[in-house]
Amino acid sequence: LIFSSKFSVLFPQYQENYLRESWKIILRIIRPYGMKARIDLSLGKMEVKTTKETRDPFIIFKARDFLKLLARSVPVQQACKIFEKDIFCDIVKISSFRLNKERFLRRRKRIIGHRGLTVRSIEIVTGCYLLVQGNTVCCMGGHDGLKMARKIIQECMLNIHPISQLKILWFKKCLSKDPKLKSKSWENFFPSLRKNKSKIEPDSIPGMKKEKKTIELKSQFYEGRKGDSIINENLINIKNENFISSIKF
Numbered sequence: 001l002i003f004s005s006k007f008s009v010l011f012p013q014y015q016e017n018y019l020r021e022s023w024k025i026i027l028r029i030i031r032p033y034g035m036k037a038r039i040d041l042s043l044g045k046m047e048v049k050t051t052k053e054t055r056d057p058f059i060i061f062k063a064r065d066f067l068k069l070l071a072r073s074v075p076v077q078q079a080c081k082i083f084e085k086d087i088f089c090d091i092v093k094i095s096s097f098r099l100n101k102e103r104f105l106r107r108r109k110r111i112i113g114h115r116g117l118t119v120r121s122i123e124i125v126t127g128c129y130l131l132v133q134g135n136t137v138c139c140m141g142g143h144d145g146l147k148m149a150r151k152i153i154q155e156c157m158l159n160i161h162p163i164s165q166l167k168i169l170w171f172k173k174c175l176s177k178d179p180k181l182k183s184k185s186w187e188n189f190f191p192s193l194r195k196n197k198s199k200i201e202p203d204s205i206p207g208m209k210k211e212k213k214t215i216e217l218k219s220q221f222y223e224g225r226k227g228d229s230i231i232n233e234n235l236i237n238i239k240n241e242n243f244i245s246s247i248k249f
Contacts, residue, residue, distance in 0.1 A: 004049055004050050004051070005049065005050045005060045006047060006048065006049030006050070006060075007047070007048055007049075007060065007063070007064040007067070008045050008046065008047045009045070009046050009047075009064065009067040009068055009071050010044055010045055010046075010071065011044055011045070011046060011070070011071035012044070012071070012134075013044065015070075015071060015073060016041060016044070018073075019039060019046070019070065020039075020041065022076050023039055025076055026070070026076060029066075029076070029080050029083070030048065030063060030066075033054070033056070033059045033063070033083070034050070034051055034052075034053030034054040034055060034059075035048055035049065035050055035051060035054055035059070035060065035063055036048070036049055036051055037049075037063070037067075046067045046070070046071070048060070048063045048064065048066075048067060059083075062082055062083050065082050065088070065089045066079055066080070066082050066083070068089070068091060069082060069089055069138055069140070072091060072131070072133055072134075072136055072138045073131065073133045074131055074138055074140075078129060078140070081129075081140065082140065086142055087140060087141065087142070088140070088141070088142070088143065088146060089138065089139065089140050089146075090138075090139045090146045090149070090150060091136050091137070091138055091139075092136060092137045092139065092149075092150055092153050092154070093135060093136055094107075094108060094111075094135060094136065094137060094153065094157050095135035095136075097157045097158070099157070107156060107157050107159070108132060110156055110161065110162070111132055111137065111153060111156050111162065112132055113162075118162055118163075119132065121162075121166055122149060122152055122162065122166065125148070125166055125169045125170055125173065126141060126145040126146075126148045126149045126152075126169070127141050127142065127145045128140060128141030128142075128145040128146060128148075128149045129141060130149060137153050148165075148169060151165065152165045152166070
């Protein structure tokens with residue numbers, strides 16, 4: 001080993017007690033990979049670096065992700081799975097969407113769902129572990145599952161309910177098991193989610209014809225009233241002229 005690589009990760013103050021209590025367990029997890037870790041409680045920082053005993057050069061990135069997950073309140077028992085072969089992590093920042101506080105809280109709650117059922121269903125469909133904490137959502141799993149989970153979370157923050165994407169993913173999962181449908185297109189099986197921006201014709205909607213007729217009748221009625229008023233004015237003028245001519249001076 002010629003050079004030593006190291007990464008440092010900041011953690012929030014509310015995680016200080018948990019990290020202090022579980023630091024010995026964290027060191028036991030990191031030591032077999034030939035790395036060293038230390039924690040600075042005054043600066044709120046964790047650091048990991050390679051040593052002469054490090055054999056895998058990519059393991060430092062896994063250790064960095066391990067510390068990131070711990071900083072985002074992922075339990076140690078779950079975060080240590082990041083060292084497995086085909087497990088990766090993705091931290092989605094939901095605070096990047098420009099929303100006011102009430103709307104942000106409502107949409108974040110929509111990701112969690114009632115009693116955490118929506119998060120659980122996303123985990124089942126994507127095969128990933130999800131944790132919603134503060135302004136971020138931590139995801140752990142394979143590459144394909146992380147892509148799907150990120151898409152669902154981002155669309156939920158854009159006011160698209162997660163259930164619509166979950167239905168499509170579930171259909172794909174079921175259709176992929178059938179060998180007859182692998183070569184065919186699956187578009188007919190999916191629900192249409194696009195908004196129809198075409199102009200609505202009044203004849204295509206029931207009840208619009210009646211409204212149109214009533215509007216026409218009202219316009220004719222007002223025009224008729226105007227015409228009647230003009231005729232009445234002319235009659236008054238004619239009567240006045242006859243009255244004036246009948247007077248003898």
